[in-house]
Amino acid sequence: MFRLIAETVAAGVGTVAFALIFHVPTRYFARCGFTGAAGWLVYLLFRPGLGSLPAIFLATFAVLCISRFSAVQLRCPATIFLISGIFPLVPGLGIYQTAYAFVNNATQEAGSIGFATLKTAIAMVLAILLGLELPGSWFSRLAGRWSR
Amino acid sequence: MAEQEQVFETVALAGEVLLASGAEISRVTDTMERIARAYGCPELDTFIVSNGVLLSSGGNGRRYQAKVRHVPLGGGRLDRIDAVNQLSREIGLGLHTPAEAYARLKEIQTAPPRPRWQQILASGVGSAAFCYLFGGTLWDAAAAFLCGLALYVYFLLLVRGRLSKIAMNISGGAVVTVLSLFLVHLGIGANLEMVTAGAVVPLLPGVAFTNGIRDIADGDYISGSVRLLDAILVVACLALGVGAVMAAYSRWIGG
Numbered sequence: 001m002f003r004l005i006a007e008t009v010a011a012g013v014g015t016v017a018f019a020l021i022f023h024v025p026t027r028y029f030a031r032c033g034f035t036g037a038a039g040w041l042v043y044l045l046f047r048p049g050l051g052s053l054p055a056i057f058l059a060t061f062a063v064l065c066i067s068r069f070s071a072v073q074l075r076c077p078a079t080i081f082l083i084s085g086i087f088p089l090v091p092g093l094g095i096y097q098t099a100y101a102f103v104n105n106a107t108q109e110a111g112s113i114g115f116a117t118l119k120t121a122i123a124m125v126l127a128i129l130l131g132l133e134l135p136g137s138w139f140s141r142l143a144g145r146w147s148r
Numbered sequence: 149m150a151e152q153e154q155v156f157e158t159v160a161l162a163g164e165v166l167l168a169s170g171a172e173i174s175r176v177t178d179t180m181e182r183i184a185r186a187y188g189c190p191e192l193d194t195f196i197v198s199n200g201v202l203l204s205s206g207g208n209g210r211r212y213q214a215k216v217r218h219v220p221l222g223g224g225r226l227d228r229i230d231a232v233n234q235l236s237r238e239i240g241l242g243l244h245t246p247a248e249a250y251a252r253l254k255e256i257q258t259a260p261p262r263p264r265w266q267q268i269l270a271s272g273v274g275s276a277a278f279c280y281l282f283g284g285t286l287w288d289a290a291a292a293f294l295c296g297l298a299l300y301v302y303f304l305l306l307v308r309g310r311l312s313k314i315a316m317n318i319s320g321g322a323v324v325t326v327l328s329l330f331l332v333h334l335g336i337g338a339n340l341e342m343v344t345a346g347a348v349v350p351l352l353p354g355v356a357f358t359n360g361i362r363d364i365a366d367g368d369y370i371s372g373s374v375r376l377l378d379a380i381l382v383v384a385c386l387a388l389g390v391g392a393v394m395a396a397y398s399r400w401i402g403g
Contacts, residue, residue, distance in 0.1 A: 007281055014277030014349075020270040021350065023227040023262055040281065077175065077233050080226045083358050087274075090352055093282040096345035099387035103395040125361050132365050 004044055011088040012037030019084040028080055031070050035085030039063035043089065057123040059089055064131030065139075072136075073143040091120040153213065154246040155187040156205060160215045161253045163194065163201040166232050170223025170355045173198070173368040179236045186239045187246055198363075198371035221378060223355040231256045264304045271300035271350045279346025284339055288346070291337030295327045295347030317382050320351050321389025329397055344390060351386050353379040 015036025016029050024032060043059035050058075063085040071078035094117030101110035159180050166176045176196045180203065184192040192205040199219050206212030232253070239249055261267075275296025276289040284292065302323050307316060328343040337343045356379040363372030 010277040010280045014274050014281065017270040017274030017277065018350075018354070019226075020262060021267055021274065022224045022355065025227050025230055028230075075237070076230050077171070077226075079171065079175075079229060079358075083170075083226065083355055086358055087349070087352075087354050088278065088281055090349070090354060090357070092278060092349045092352055093341070093345040095352075095383055095387060096341060096348060096390060099391045100341065100394055102387070103391035104398065121357075128358070128361050129365050132362065 004041075007044060008037045008041045011040030014088060015084050018087045019080075022084060024080050024084060028074070028076065031074065032081055032084045035063055035066045035070065035081045036088050038066055039085055040088045053119060053123050056089055056120050057127045060086065060124045060127035061131050063089070064128055065134070068131070068134070068136075068139045069143060072139045086124070089124060091117045094120060151246065152189065152210070154250065155184065155189050156192070156203075156213050156215070158187075158246045158250045158253065159184050159189075159192060159194075160201060160203055160217060161250060161257070162232055162236065163196065163203070164217050164219055165228055165253055165257050167196065167198075167201055167219045168222045169225035169228035169232075170359060171229045171232075172359050172362045172366065173371045174363075174366040175229070176201070179232065182236055183239050183249070186242070196371070197368075198374040221356075221374075223359070225261075228256050228259060231259070264300075267304060268297055268300040272297035274350055275299070275347040277346075278349040279342050282342050282345050284337070284342030284346060288337040288339050288342045291328060291331040291343045292346035294331060294336070295324050295343060296350060298327050299324050299347060299350060314381070314385050317351060317385035318389040318392075321348060321386040322393045323389075324348055324351075325390045325393035329393070348386055348390065351382070353382040356382065 012033040016033040019029055019032040039059045039062055042062045043055045046055040046058050064082060067078045067081035067085060070076075070081050094113060098110050098114040098117055101107075101113055162183055163176050163180045166179060173196050177194055180194050180196075181192070184190060184205075189205055191207060191210075192203060195202040199221055201217040201219060202215070204212065204214040235244070235249060235252055235256070238244060244252065272293045273296070276293035279292035280286070280289045299320055303316070303320065307319075311319065324347045325344055328337070328340060328347060331337055332340045332343060356375045360372050360375030360379055363369075363375060366372075
């Protein structure tokens, strides 16, 4: 439980750090952090029951929906939240492990980890594609209700 | 300058700034068309790819104008995308003359980056946070923090854009790996892979990956595949940098 909360906070902090590297204006930092933290929380909550891939899929989908909602609500490009919020979900460890196994001539291991990493990336791609298909009017209606 | 030419220049500059800052193709096209319409030149045609802006207007008794701008693959300036987005809304409301909008775009184009110390610190904090997410301990995160700091010190103070992108990513991966090996040997951080993987995250091509997918989703296949290729190349270079150091280490020093 401690780890769950700590990781969610770390995801939020990490997202804000990357928002800064991408020169996101300071007024959006809080929402960027929230987006990244929410994505990671969704991942953590669904991973035990559904497995890693569906959890990544749902988490990416959540990041995308929050980004589009925030874009409508705060009247700014969704890219701002999407690019920074998606960072915690990018399989950095998998990429590293693939390279490591590769140089150690553990070709089979490199192949299996590399393939798993690729599957993670594809799950993210699918979630982004699906999230972009949702009609924009849903988000504007939701944002309208929120601000009233 | 004639009004018509000023509008043309303004639209071209808006496209150029957006593309160079890492906007999706559809955003560049939409924004350019919206500005052109707001200034009463709906007959403007645009063709945008990931590294170039082409536009032309004229016909029906008007003078022909054309412009081609080469825009190197860039990205990571979300502040500019936000500012142009804001400006194009205001233009739509009729708040700016074309000359004013052009001047504002020039301002946006030359807006300074964030101070270097902030970027360096953010790289450290980001590396530490992601090291922890990968399952590292707090000590691992501390080591990743130092590696992340060193990575951006290397980029912003030593390299300063003088290396090609490929050389930058290979050497960046190598710098991070050397430093994490060193720190783990000193006893700061116990899990080498968590430390290195965390510290490599600032190099991961998040903008290229996300935008590539969005472009492909919008049907801009040329730009989308170029951006995804860019992302794959960056990851391959990183892996090469990390891998070369690891291979040298295990051969000569012993893992």
